[in-house]
Amino acid sequence: MAISPEPAHTDQPPVTRFGGFELDLQSGVLSRNRTKSRLQGQPLQLLELLLQQPGKIVTREQIQQRLWPDGTVVEFEHSVNAAVKRLREALGDDADKPTFIETIPRRGYRFIAPVENGALARAVAVEEHLAPVVPSGPMRELWNKRRFVVTAGVAAVLIVAALTAWRISSRPRLNETDVILLATFVNKTGDPIFDNSLDKALEVKIAESPFLSFFPESDARATMRTMRRDPNDRITREVALEICKRQGIKAAIVPEISVFGSSYLITLEAIDAQTQRSIALKEEEADSKDKVIAALGKATSQLRTRLGESLSSLEKYNIPLDVATTSSLEALQSYQKGQTLYRSGKRTESIAFFERAVELDPQFCSAYGMLGSAYHSVGDDEASRKNFATAFALKDRHLTQEENFQTTALYHSAITGNLEKEVAVLVLYKQVYPRSASASNLLGIAYAVLGRTEEALMEFREAIDRSPAPSAQYYSNASQALMILGRFDEAKKLLDQWRQRGSLSPFQTVFRYEIALFENDGAAMERLSRETRGDDMPWLQLQMRIAFFRGEFSKVRSLSETLVEQQKHARRMENAASELAWRAWVESYVGNFALSRKLCGEANDSINVSALGLVHCAWALGNAGELTKAETLAAKLDRLRPEDTFMQKIALPQVHSVIEREQGNAAKAANLLTPATQFPNGMVLYHRAQAYLASRQYAKAEADFEKAISHRGWPEWELFAPLAKLGLARAYAMQGDREKSRKAYDELFTTWKDADPDIPILRQAKAEYKKLTATPPAS
Numbered sequence: 102m103a104i105s106p107e108p109a110h111t112d113q114p115p116v117t118r119f120g121g122f123e124l125d126l127q128s129g130v131l132s133r134n135r136t137k138s139r140l141q142g143q144p145l146q147l148l149e150l151l152l153q154q155p156g157k158i159v160t161r162e163q164i165q166q167r168l169w170p171d172g173t174v175v176e177f178e179h180s181v182n183a184a185v186k187r188l189r190e191a192l193g194d195d196a197d198k199p200t201f202i203e204t205i206p207r208r209g210y211r212f213i214a215p216v217e218n219g220a221l222a223r224a225v226a227v228e229e230h231l232a233p234v235v236p237s238g239p240m241r242e243l244w245n246k247r248r249f250v251v252t253a254g255v256a257a258v259l260i261v262a263a264l265t266a267w268r269i270s271s272r273p274r275l276n277e278t279d280v281i282l283l284a285t286f287v288n289k290t291g292d293p294i295f296d297n298s299l300d301k302a303l304e305v306k307i308a309e310s311p312f313l314s315f316f317p318e319s320d321a322r323a324t325m326r327t328m329r330r331d332p333n334d335r336i337t338r339e340v341a342l343e344i345c346k347r348q349g350i351k352a353a354i355v356p357e358i359s360v361f362g363s364s365y366l367i368t369l370e371a372i373d374a375q376t377q378r379s380i381a382l383k384e385e386e387a388d389s390k391d392k393v394i395a396a397l398g399k400a401t402s403q404l405r406t407r408l409g410e411s412l413s414s415l416e417k418y419n420i421p422l423d424v425a426t427t428s429s430l431e432a433l434q435s436y437q438k439g440q441t442l443y444r445s446g447k448r449t450e451s452i453a454f455f456e457r458a459v460e461l462d463p464q465f466c467s468a469y470g471m472l473g474s475a476y477h478s479v480g481d482d483e484a485s486r487k488n489f490a491t492a493f494a495l496k497d498r499h500l501t502q503e504e505n506f507q508t509t510a511l512y513h514s515a516i517t518g519n520l521e522k523e524v525a526v527l528v529l530y531k532q533v534y535p536r537s538a539s540a541s542n543l544l545g546i547a548y549a550v551l552g553r554t555e556e557a558l559m560e561f562r563e564a565i566d567r568s569p570a571p572s573a574q575y576y577s578n579a580s581q582a583l584m585i586l587g588r589f590d591e592a593k594k595l596l597d598q599w600r601q602r603g604s605l606s607p608f609q610t611v612f613r614y615e616i617a618l619f620e621n622d623g624a625a626m627e628r629l630s631r632e633t634r635g636d637d638m639p640w641l642q643l644q645m646r647i648a649f650f651r652g653e654f655s656k657v658r659s660l661s662e663t664l665v666e667q668q669k670h671a672r673r674m675e676n677a678a679s680e681l682a683w684r685a686w687v688e689s690y691v692g693n694f695a696l697s698r699k700l701c702g703e704a705n706d707s708i709n710v711s712a713l714g715l716v717h718c719a720w721a722l723g724n725a726g727e728l729t730k731a732e733t734l735a736a737k738l739d740r741l742r743p744e745d746t747f748m749q750k751i752a753l754p755q756v757h758s759v760i761e762r763e764q765g766n767a768a769k770a771a772n773l774l775t776p777a778t779q780f781p782n783g784m785v786l787y788h789r790a791q792a793y794l795a796s797r798q799y800a801k802a803e804a805d806f807e808k809a810i811s812h813r814g815w816p817e818w819e820l821f822a823p824l825a826k827l828g829l830a831r832a833y834a835m836q837g838d839r840e841k842s843r844k845a846y847d848e849l850f851t852t853w854k855d856a857d858p859d860i861p862i863l864r865q866a867k868a869e870y871k872k873l874t875a876t877p878p879a880s
Contacts, residue, residue, distance in 0.1 A: 280316050290358055302433060316344075352372060357369075429465075432457075439458065482711070490512070510523050518742055541563040557578075581612060583814075679717070720755060803832050809821050822852075826845055
């Protein structure tokens, strides 16, 4: 045996074949289907390096040594990525579904296509055997048979391997029951603008998918407590995988951003929690900072397909992220801060951040939607409607499918008031996104307003369970539903659970105070009073209702004037007018008709565009006997809100019922309100009871008065409970039941023991009581 080096040159240039390509290493000519192109420089060097070790990992360090042997490379990571990208472009290869070059996360690359001529030649040893000449007949036939068998066997192995590879590559990494966890974005840029901004954008893009379900961040941080870690720490790769193991979560997505000169590289890697192996990886480059969000959106969309989402689903639910959110990192960061405050119950504080977000990007549709919600929660209905309308106008071009559902639903809730349309949108929203907390919460609100309180409570509980972070709003809504159902112990428990997380939101404070009032818990009421800002709007509105309940009308007026001045100072003239109209309404119930007319006159200029102002003055003027004016306002309201469920099914029938009763048509007045009794509303029952009383249907009147008194958790119970007690006393008196009547009067006088003495209906009630007790009972 002799050993000699393989010749460096032969008559036939060395050609390597793979995947339909032929590569001439000497000329750099790459041929496929009679089409030729020339590789030069780094792409050719890189391909040669990969072809020398087919099926094996070529590390990034090996690539560096081959392409930059003198160590002159600047920004090594970016340069390697750029070289691989150029080679893939030359081969027509897809990084997501590679045919030739596979990315091995954090290690390097591997050439995965079969190479027909084997590895490229290096300096190899060649054995020379001197053997005798043998007969060519039978032996040649045997060799041909063997060669056929071997070739067939190799082909079979290749077919099996190809089928196996196809099955593995085509098998979805996840299925619809799997859950993923989003780790915190790793910011390797050193630029703080990427802290706490990209996480929200990634969440939006993942949440857009009906296929993927991610583990709520609140639960992840609760798990961190059991791991003896600070729940406020970042969810790193290691922490995420540990959480996955403890909770039985399939995989974690670890996002990362790095910088190379003026370019940024987004890396999203999905890691199997059990094997800790990468199951999907996507890298996307952004040429500049203002293109980072768009690059993140593209990377996330491609990652979704690699994790198993169908192409048809991706085509349907794939709005570009910079369009669905914003291309401004500063706007996104401000939006994220606003959302954090909003979810924790600090609605007033959140407004400035949402305003800043839309100032930075006037097309930021989601921020307008959150502004609408935030302004609504602090009672600024005019600003709320304005922002909801802007969001609705932008929604078809600037929202994901999920946010489109949300914006359309909120538009019907705040602008048209059409609850039937809102419910239809929200039911479809839940069908498409069955894991959405927002869908459940919005549907719960709509059900609650429609009087479907049990269904509403179920939706609110689902929202709490599915929320990616604890939401004061969801807890508040569930608590109010429980109160409407009379389940005060459960509502109290839920509110106290939230209190353990931190401070109560304004609405939670209101609900908790009402429960303390019902329980006569003076200590709790005193504590809540100390903890609450005196000028907080929900708190002031509660204190006005309680003052009415106690007959303290001088206090009602003082608090109302405070609210009016607040609104005027903030230049919310429509809100100020609505507050005047509300006071006119409550004054009319106690017989202060002249004051009611005066207040509606003051509010007149601004209430023409305010549905709430119009309806309160229509009610007030109807109670005061100004039937023509009440009818005029009702007609305006009908034109202003033709689709509004509340206005058409409760408010307008209420106005028409009062008019009919005052005109002597008491039976018709009662019938007009019967459809509205499906709603949990003490006002409807009180007015129907008054109509029954006027039509001498005493038993029905008693039943409605009793119901208005007993349902303490209904909205505005504090207003109608004392009025219903007086109505009940009069109903008993009309039937000649002196004892029950006297008892009902006594209960009213006990409730109003500290009432202002000049209340007209109180003076009238005392006169009736004196007559009742002075007259001897009939024999």
